[in-house]
Amino acid sequence: MGGLVSIAPNTVGFSRERLERITEHLDRYYIEPGKIVGCQALVARHGDVAYFRSLGRMDRERDLPMQDDTIFRIYSMTKPITSIALMTLYERGLFQLNDPVHRVIPEWRDQRVWVSGDGEAMETREPERPMTFRDLLCHTGGLTYGATNHPVDKAYRREGVVRGRGETLRTFVEKLARVPLRYSPGERWMYSYSTDVCGYLVEVLSGQPFDQYLQEHVFEPLGMHDTAFSVAPENVERFAANYRREPDKTLRLIDDPKSSTYLSQPSFLSGGGGLTSTTADYLRFCEMLRRGGELDGQRIIGSRTLRLMTRNHLAGGADLTHMAIGAFSETAHEGVGFGLGFATTLDEVQAGTVGAGDYYWGGAASTIFWVDPVEDLVVIFMTQLMPSATFNFRGQLKSIIYSAFLD
Numbered sequence: 001m002g003g004l005v006s007i008a009p010n011t012v013g014f015s016r017e018r019l020e021r022i023t024e025h026l027d028r029y030y031i032e033p034g035k036i037v038g039c040q041a042l043v044a045r046h047g048d049v050a051y052f053r054s055l056g057r058m059d060r061e062r063d064l065p066m067q068d069d070t071i072f073r074i075y076s077m078t079k080p081i082t083s084i085a086l087m088t089l090y091e092r093g094l095f096q097l098n099d100p101v102h103r104v105i106p107e108w109r110d111q112r113v114w115v116s117g118d119g120e121a122m123e124t125r126e127p128e129r130p131m132t133f134r135d136l137l138c139h140t141g142g143l144t145y146g147a148t149n150h151p152v153d154k155a156y157r158r159e160g161v162v163r164g165r166g167e168t169l170r171t172f173v174e175k176l177a178r179v180p181l182r183y184s185p186g187e188r189w190m191y192s193y194s195t196d197v198c199g200y201l202v203e204v205l206s207g208q209p210f211d212q213y214l215q216e217h218v219f220e221p222l223g224m225h226d227t228a229f230s231v232a233p234e235n236v237e238r239f240a241a242n243y244r245r246e247p248d249k250t251l252r253l254i255d256d257p258k259s260s261t262y263l264s265q266p267s268f269l270s271g272g273g274g275l276t277s278t279t280a281d282y283l284r285f286c287e288m289l290r291r292g293g294e295l296d297g298q299r300i301i302g303s304r305t306l307r308l309m310t311r312n313h314l315a316g317g318a319d320l321t322h323m324a325i326g327a328f329s330e331t332a333h334e335g336v337g338f339g340l341g342f343a344t345t346l347d348e349v350q351a352g353t354v355g356a357g358d359y360y361w362g363g364a365a366s367t368i369f370w371v372d373p374v375e376d377l378v379v380i381f382m383t384q385l386m387p388s389a390t391f392n393f394r395g396q397l398k399s400i401i402y403s404a405f406l407d
Helices: 021-031 075-090 133-138 151-159 169-176 194-206 210-222 233-238 279-290 303-309 393-402
Strands: 038-045 048-059 113-116 123-125 242-245 251-255 336-338 343-345 359-362 368-372 377-382
Touching: 021 038, 021 048, 021 393, 038 279, 075 133, 075 194, 075 210, 075 279, 075 303, 075 359, 133 194, 169 194, 194 210, 210 279, 279 368, 279 377, 368 393, 377 393
Parallel strands: none
Antiparallel strands: 038 048, 038 377, 113 123, 242 251, 336 343, 343 359, 359 368, 368 377
C-alpha cells in the first residue's frame, strides 16, 4: 500500500457520484456554516483509497488550509493501538485474559468496591472476583474517568488521579490502588482510564518504556512515522489547531498548535488518549487490521488473536444498553458490543445503522474510524472539535458511504 493516492471508486465497487456526497455534506453542513474549521475523510476498500479529501482549514486563526499530511490529536483513537500492543504480549505467553491484574500490579490485590456513602462515610465491599486483563481491555473492571459527582469519582479527585504534567504511568496506578471500584469487575461496562493502565502493563511486561515499545513493535513496522506522543519541531507547521464548541455554538480555540503542550514529550504516556497522528498513518494501522494483523510483510498481531479482540466480550453477549453505566463514551449503546479495545456493531436493526460486524472507536476531538471485514472497508474521519458527542459524524458518514456501494 502506497501513499494516499485515490483510484477510480467503481474499481472497488463504489459509485463516484454517491461518494462525492461526503464532500457536499461536510462542506454544506459543517465547513461553510463554521460548525467545524476543517476535516479529512477517507474511504478505502480492498486496500485501495476510493475517496480522500482535505476540506476547510487546519488553523482558523492563521487561515491555513487543511493539508493532506496534517497532524491531529487523535485522543481515544490511541486506545485500539494500545490494546493491540498489549495483546502482542499475550501472544508471547506473558498473560492470559482471565489472569488477575494484581499479578502485575500487586497494590491492586486488595481492591474494594463502592457500596454507598461518600468520603469517610463510604461503605465498600470485596469484589465478586479480581479485575482481569480482559476487564481492562474491555472497560468492565470497575474503573471510571473520575469526571462526575459520584462518590467514587470524588475519591479520584481527592487522590489526584489525573493524566497530568509530572504524572507517570507508575504513579498513576499507585493512586488508583487507593480508590474504590465503581462496580465489581465484569458486572457492568463503563468508559474509563482502563486503557491507560493497559499502557502501564505493556511497560511492566515488556520491560520497555511504553512509547519505545509502540515505536519498535507498531509504528516502525507499519511505517507510521508521524504518530507519537508529541509533535517534533520540524512538524509543527503541519499540526492542526483544536477547538471547542461553546454554548452559543461558536468555536473557541482551546489548543494553539504553536504553543501546545504536545510540542514537548509528556511525562505521562497516555495509552488511553495521548497520541497525535495523520490520516495516512492511521490508515496504515487500519489496513493492518483489515488484513488480519499484517501489512506489507510485517506481522503485528496474529489473525486469530485479532478475531478474538474484535468479538463482543460483554457478559452473556449483551449489548451496551444492558451493561453500560453513564452516557460518556465514543459510541452509542443500542445494538453495540465491546471487545478488547474496539466497539462492534452487533445488530443493525437495534443500532439503527448498517455495518454489522464492523469494529471501531473515536476520539475526544471528533475523530473516528471503522473497519468493516464484511465489506473489506476502512473509513477514517479527522477533525479537531471537542466534545466528540457534538455531531454524529459516524452515523452520517455511514449513511452516505454504505449507500454508495454498486452491488
